Amino acid sequence: MPKCNICKEHIPDAHGDPMKKEDIISILEAVMDPEIPVLSIADLGILRDVEILGNEIIVKITPTYSGCPAMDAIEQDIRKTLLQNGYEKVNVSLVLSPAWTSDWLSAAGKEKLEAFGIAAPSLAQACAIGETGNDSPDHCPHCHSKNIQMISRFGSTSCKALYRCLDCLEPFDYFKCH
């Protein structure tokens, strides 16, 4: 549905051809996180909702961390992807509540992370960390050994910590429970 068949304009709902939320969501599933390019914004739970108001699309996204520098790039990618598919009037809005949690990472997303060499969050529910407890990866994503050690609580991006495997000796990122 890039253009209207009758007037050839990019007004998707102009002639009884209404925009469908599920179409838009399936297009947005192709928008990847710029820092972890194997995960889509849907896999990560960054994409919260899509609303259609007349001929305008409102895409609601939430940041993983307050200072996530990828948000501006993600917003531009959303606009670009929708524009390429013929949707011109797009409003990307940032929502903070409910706050993002690693629980929203999809099962497919967790598998893709591991295949990419990043250990997935080890707890099904991030709130299980409690106040003072620590979360740590279950196993090394390279050799699956459970003999691992933390190098730093903070890794290459806010959402990751740095670990090393004591068997294969490779360092690896851990996507923290949050």
Add this chain to the structure above:
Amino acid sequence: MPPLPTYILHLADNALILGHRNSEWTGHGPVLEQDIALSNIALDLIGQSRNLYQLAAERMNNLSPEKQALTEDDLAYLRDSTEFKNLVLLEQTNGDWAKTILREFYFSHFQLLQYRGLLGSRDPGLAAISEKSIKEIRYHVKWSSEWVCRLGDGTPESHSRMLNAMETLNPWLPELFVAADYEQAAIANGTAIDPSGLFKDWLNQVNQVLANATLPIYAAEKKGAFSLSGKNGFHSEHLGYILAEMQYLQRAYPGCTW
């Protein structure tokens, strides 16, 4: 200005100024991993300040719809030091690693309690930012507390540096727990929380770590030792230098973007 936007600005300035101070370590940390850790904490804080400046701008614009709309950038880049409302503690120079760690430790414990209280704020925007920030601050608390133990219970050198840091920073702590006038007004209408009510929990948590770190526990300072009040715009000379660096570009080339 009415109390609520002023209070939100106070919270935003706290996060921005400490975020800026921590970011000064980027590229200068003692080891790469800790350089990255402190840079990540700086990023969290600057992200929180952005959310707060956006909220303050929105609240201020709603109050004066006839004026030209303010943005987060106006608030961060175009106010002078007397208009900044951050705690004096947070603008102090970084000093050595011990001083930087101790400041992060004192403030993150405080900020966690403060934002927990703000979850019940009658301002939904403030409650949402608190909910988001708490998850990040919990990590800052954990990281800085571990460092306080490592340095306090480390070598004679690291221990003495922590003692120096305590001597330098402790006089700035009472300000954390005294509400400014605008804060009082915001507490009264249910949008802010009373910082004096946080002192007991803060003291317990901080002293527990200090004791584990074989450092002297904190006892409340005598009032009046330092009379500056950053919350009311009375700052040490250090803030001016931070703003000169942070605001230079927008002051020299107004409206510049890239």
